[in-house]
Amino acid sequence: MSKIQKKSFKNNKVSLAQIAKAAGVSKMTASRVLRDEGGFSESTRTKVMAEVERLGYVPNRLATVFAGDQKSTFVGVAIPELGNEIFTQVLEGIDRKLGAFGHQTVLGMTDHSLEQEEKWLETVLSWQPAGLIVTGRSHTPKSIQLLRGAGIPLVEIWDFNSSPLDMSVGLNHFDSGYGMGRYLAGLGYTKFGYVGTSHDTANAASARLAGYGKVIEDSGGTLQKQLLLRDTPGFYTGYYGTEQLLAAHDDIEVIYYQNDNMAIGGLNYCQKRGLSVPNDIGIAGWGDLPIASIQPYRLTSTSVPHLRIGQIAAEMVLSQINGEPQRRSHDVGFNLIPGSTVITREKLHR
Amino acid sequence: MSKIQKKSFKNNKVSLAQIAKAAGVSKMTASRVLRDEGGFSESTRTKVMAEVERLGYVPNRLATVFAGDQKSTFVGVAIPELGNEIFTQVLEGIDRKLGAFGHQTVLGMTDHSLEQEEKWLETVLSWQPAGLIVTGRSHTPKSIQLLRGAGIPLVEIWDFNSSPLDMSVGLNHFDSGYGMGRYLAGLGYTKFGYVGTSHDTANAASARLAGYGKVIEDSGGTLQKQLLLRDTPGFYTGYYGTEQLLAAHDDIEVIYYQNDNMAIGGLNYCQKRGLSVPNDIGIAGWGDLPIASIQPYRLTSTSVPHLRIGQIAAEMVLSQINGEPQRRSHDVGFNLIPGSTVITREKLHR
DNA sequence: TTGAAAGCGCTACCAG
DNA sequence: CTGGTAGCGCTTTCAA
Numbered sequence: 031m032s033k034i035q036k037k038s039f040k041n042n043k044v045s046l047a048q049i050a051k052a053a054g055v056s057k058m059t060a061s062r063v064l065r066d067e068g069g070f071s072e073s074t075r076t077k078v079m080a081e082v083e084r085l086g087y088v089p090n091r092l093a094t095v096f097a098g099d100q101k102s103t104f105v106g107v108a109i110p111e112l113g114n115e116i117f118t119q120v121l122e123g124i125d126r127k128l129g130a131f132g133h134q135t136v137l138g139m140t141d142h143s144l145e146q147e148e149k150w151l152e153t154v155l156s157w158q159p160a161g162l163i164v165t166g167r168s169h170t171p172k173s174i175q176l177l178r179g180a181g182i183p184l185v186e187i188w189d190f191n192s193s194p195l196d197m198s199v200g201l202n203h204f205d206s207g208y209g210m211g212r213y214l215a216g217l218g219y220t221k222f223g224y225v226g227t228s229h230d231t232a233n234a235a236s237a238r239l240a241g242y243g244k245v246i247e248d249s250g251g252t253l254q255k256q257l258l259l260r261d262t263p264g265f266y267t268g269y270y271g272t273e274q275l276l277a278a279h280d281d282i283e284v285i286y287y288q289n290d291n292m293a294i295g296g297l298n299y300c301q302k303r304g305l306s307v308p309n310d311i312g313i314a315g316w317g318d319l320p321i322a323s324i325q326p327y328r329l330t331s332t333s334v335p336h337l338r339i340g341q342i343a344a345e346m347v348l349s350q351i352n353g354e355p356q357r358r359s360h361d362v363g364f365n366l367i368p369g370s371t372v373i374t375r376e377k378l379h380r
Numbered sequence: 381m382s383k384i385q386k387k388s389f390k391n392n393k394v395s396l397a398q399i400a401k402a403a404g405v406s407k408m409t410a411s412r413v414l415r416d417e418g419g420f421s422e423s424t425r426t427k428v429m430a431e432v433e434r435l436g437y438v439p440n441r442l443a444t445v446f447a448g449d450q451k452s453t454f455v456g457v458a459i460p461e462l463g464n465e466i467f468t469q470v471l472e473g474i475d476r477k478l479g480a481f482g483h484q485t486v487l488g489m490t491d492h493s494l495e496q497e498e499k500w501l502e503t504v505l506s507w508q509p510a511g512l513i514v515t516g517r518s519h520t521p522k523s524i525q526l527l528r529g530a531g532i533p534l535v536e537i538w539d540f541n542s543s544p545l546d547m548s549v550g551l552n553h554f555d556s557g558y559g560m561g562r563y564l565a566g567l568g569y570t571k572f573g574y575v576g577t578s579h580d581t582a583n584a585a586s587a588r589l590a591g592y593g594k595v596i597e598d599s600g601g602t603l604q605k606q607l608l609l610r611d612t613p614g615f616y617t618g619y620y621g622t623e624q625l626l627a628a629h630d631d632i633e634v635i636y637y638q639n640d641n642m643a644i645g646g647l648n649y650c651q652k653r654g655l656s657v658p659n660d661i662g663i664a665g666w667g668d669l670p671i672a673s674i675q676p677y678r679l680t681s682t683s684v685p686h687l688r689i690g691q692i693a694a695e696m697v698l699s700q701i702n703g704e705p706q707r708r709s710h711d712v713g714f715n716l717i718p719g720s721t722v723i724t725r726e727k728l729h730r
Numbered sequence: 731t732t733g734a735a736a737g738c739g740c741t742a743c744c745a746g
Numbered sequence: 747c748t749g750g751t752a753g754c755g756c757t758t759t760c761a762a
Binding site: 055056057058059062069070071074093095096097098 | 733738
């Protein structure tokens with residue numbers, strides 16, 4: 031009695047055993063038919079499939095994974111935030127690729143916090159995922175221990191990382207910041223500004239800022255101010271950050287932003303205040319988001335293959351799952367887009 | 381031998397039994413400690429926890445779900461696309477709420493296709509999710525059968541739906557389109573345009589268009605052209621869509637877009653072509669995305685609580701899981717934002 | 731081509 | 747406070 035009750039409480043889902051019984055075969059035979067494993071007659075298949083259809087059988091993959099030495103089809107994917115279009119595109123690349131090969135994305139938003147990442151890792155690993163994709167190269171000691179012990183394919187994305195825990199795909203953020211800095215210095219700019227956001231964790235954006243700062247120093251210019259807001263890097267932050275930056279240093283000639291959305295925010299602030307871009311002030315973003323190319327002026331930016339990073343990450347996981355040999359690190363590179371929101375200083379001085 | 385081999389092949393993960401043995405207690409006792417169920421001494425706890433730490437034990441939740449009459453902590457979430465900021469925000473709302481209560485989002489991108497949704501449903505249900513959140517109110521017959529048979533909380537989001545399969549949260553899209561139409565007609569506009577995208581499935585955007593069209597008809601104006609592009613509703617599409625629309629009908633006085641990103645694209649096209657907004661042409665978007673409020677002119681739009689839709693959907697699922705009584709349908713409403721990208725026609729005629 | 735038995739890691743249930 | 751036993755739905759192994 032109590033058993034029956036328990037059973038009915040648990041769920042009234044149709045099980046393999048019920049299918050088998052209804053079709054008048056053993057569980058094993060039914061199982062073989064469902065997995066199309068071969069070794070059964072056509073008439074048996076027909077009987078079994080008829081019952082599957084009739085009873086609306088949905089297999090319990092939990093039991094499958096559990097019974098066999100298989101893995102689940104889950105891939106855990108940790109990204110910092112969804113509010114940021116950049117990561118959203120990476121995620122889309124991942125999910126498309128994964129989905130095409132019958133895998134599912136289990137989402138994890140870390141809010142740029144390593145502690146959140148650790149907490150999420152602990153949970154997601156308990157579900158026996160087939161693989162893991164995490165953003166960034168820094169993790170808590172415990173996270174590293176978990177990652178190491180998991181024994182499943184792992185890809186660290188975003189920062190290019192020549193000695194990853196397992197695999198890695200991304201780009202060199204320092205170089206991309208350096209590249210933009212050199213380009214701007216080459217145009218003759220000497221008084222630089224930066225507007226971005228700050229997080230507890232060392233992140234890729236700060237590597238870009240470091241590269242930018244390095245060039246400025248080397249070229250004899252000055253980084254008048256680097257404003258790091260404790261907020262999400264979006265349009266608003268760019269707008270108000272620019273206001274703050276210019277209030278403190280109105281002699282800044284060019285501003286580099288953490289991303290394009292912030293840059294567009296800055297652009298609009300300048301426009302509103304009556305500053306002409308690029309004549310009065312130069313603007314440079316990062317990421318080459320769609321909005322960058324429909325502005326009246328083409329935004330100076332750095333193009334990054336967001337979707338591709340995601341796709342490659344997913345491919346790396348899938349290949350590893352299938353035991354295919356795999357390169358450990360992949361640098362997708364970046365591309366400086368000159369745009370028209372900065373200008374040669376000489377022109378101005380003429 | 382073969383057993384041992386199999387075991388070591390399967391995985392070298394630490395199991396409860398190993399912990400128990402190492403700590404010199406039974407599996408049950410170890411299990412109780414780990415679940416903090418009570419009924420064990422402090423010294424036992426210490427011993428067990430020490431082994432957990434030492435061996436790096438990660439519980440196998442698959443087995444837990446499988447053994448008890450529990451559910452997994454997964455919640456399947458199907459959204460049409462990630463490229464669209466609107467759905468991204470909804471997803472963020474969902475994942476934040478879910479995460480705060482120890483649940484995980486299993487993502488499903490349907491690409492606006494009911495077939496994709498059906499395929500995804502079949503897979504995700506086999507993983508015994510604790511709940512389901514899907515976008516839209518229309519599903520294939522098979523999907524409906526699956527949804528009905530799943531016996532887990534289900535929320536249909538986006539369209540407000542007074543008779544959902546289980547629960548629903550969203551807004552009346554027809555009304556929101558109607559509201560914008562009435563507002564514009566009230567300003568004196570008579571020649572209307574619309575730019576959006578089309579999908580195989582009946583979607584919310586077409587309900588908005590229907591509402592918009594209805595007002596125009598009723599007010600004696602004309603919908604000169606409704607352009608439905610087979611593309612993603614973003615900046616680009618708005619830009620080029622506007623170009624196409626105006627090439628065909630240059631007498632259009634105001635354009636309503638499927639969303640703000642498209643509207644901003646249109647705005648920039650107009651600017652580039654030397655058309656003054658709102659004097660030469662009116663622009664109205666939908667969604668009140670962040671970019672709408674940093675433009676030189678405040679974009680006329682409809683504000684929708686994206687994040688809240690997600691949060692409420694997640695709350696509905698969680699409450700249902702916990703057996704709390706739950707309202708079946710929730711209308712989050714919308715809010716017309718007048719903005720300054722449209723203008724009273726009388727002013728122009730003076 | 732088919733089936734019976736054993737067991738995956740864990741928890742419910744009962745007995746001590 | 748503690749432990750033994752049974753069994754979740756499925757697959758593996760071996761035998762028929």
